[in-house]
Amino acid sequence: MxxxxxxxxxxxxxxxxxxxxxxxxxxxxxxxxxxxxxxxxxxxxxxxxxxxxxxxxxxxxxxxxxxxxxxxxxxxxxxxxxxxxxxxxxxxxxxxxxNMTIDAIEVVPDVGFSKLFKSITHSMSFDAWAKAAVVLVFVFVLLFLMYYFAYSSGRKRLAFIGSTLSFILLCVALAFAFQKYALDKKDKPAIVFAQESRVKSEPNLRSEEAFRLHEGTKVQVVDSVDNWRKIKLSDGKTGWLSSEDIKTLTAF
Structure with a gap:
């Protein structure tokens, strides 16, 4: 059957x-x-x-x-x-x-160490960082066993250096894997579908209008209250708009 x-x-x-x-x-x-x-x-x-x-x-x-x-x-x-x-x-x-969109929003660039750190973090996916960490675990164990069972001092020294280096790289890979996971979890992009959306300072219709957005603009969803979504622009501005005005780029 x-x-x-x-x-x-x-x-x-x-x-x-x-x-x-x-x-x-x-x-x-x-x-x-x-x-x-x-x-x-x-x-x-x-x-x-x-x-x-x-x-x-x-x-x-x-x-x-x-x-x-x-x-x-x-x-x-x-x-x-x-x-x-x-x-x-x-x-x-x-x-x-x-180029067809109306809103011209500046991007606040990352600088210095933050830019370098994010660049390295996004160079691979979370799965790729995790796989790299698993490979480094096997390398570390193999080199540690070579160090433990080696007879000559030269081989012991090389195995010790190699195992230490692989352990350090393992820690680095794990750090980037967790950082990538955290960034991906926070990343909730959405596209404005309303022809014109009035972004509010608070999640209710009575609050003041903070600014307006138009269709095609990409935003980040950072919070939600009922049918309101708090969004953040690439220039750092934040505000609330109706969930009906945007469509989330959900992950697969």
Missing amino acids: KNLLYILSFLFSFGLIAQNNILFEQGNTLYNEGKYAEAISKYESILDTKNHSADLYFNLANAHYKLNNIAPSIFYYEKALQLAPNDKEIKNNLAFAK
């Missing part, structure tokens, strides 16, 4: 993949014919099956860009970039889409 269920599950998955491939090709054909709205419909049908890929989000963003849909195009370019963070074509198209 279990084998039958596995076979049926496999056939269903295979059929779903085949159907999604057909929808993707149909969407590409419609896009090439200039039927961007219809292409979007095909691409979104694939998303409805909980399947996603960088190519799918990229094509969906391109279609929205052709229709001058600022917020959706930036949103889906950002989603594509989450899956393919080093893709130059996605980055270039995202830059073009951002």
Whole structure:
């Protein structure tokens, strides 16, 4: 009975993949014919099956860009970039889409040690740092055993130096892994979808207006109260806006 269920599950998955491939090709054909709205419909049908890929989000963003849909195009370019963070074509198209936004927000740059530390931390994913730490554990144990069982003083010295160095690197890798995890957990980007959003100083309609944002602007969500979201801009400004005005770039 279990084998039958596995076979049926496999056939269903295979059929779903085949159907999604057909929808993707149909969407590409419609896009090439200039039927961007219809292409979007095909691409979104694939998303409805909980399947996603960088190519799918990229094509969906391109279609929205052709229709001058600022917020959706930036949103889906950002989603594509989450899956393919080093893709130059996605980055270039995202830059073009951002040129359509109204808000000109300066970025407060990191300087000195903070910039270097963050640069190294973001050079690898949390999983990559964790894997590096595991490898260094094995290296440390191996070199320590070599030191313990070695007979010659020369080999003992080399094994001791190597094990000490691997232990130090292990601690560094763990530190960067935990730092990367903490930064990723705090990172909650979102895109403003409202054509114009009035950002409040407090999470209620009676509070004063702090500033306004327009569609396509990227923000960081730092807190939430009911249907209000506290956002922070790249220039350090903070305020509250309705959760309906933004769409969060949730992780996969």
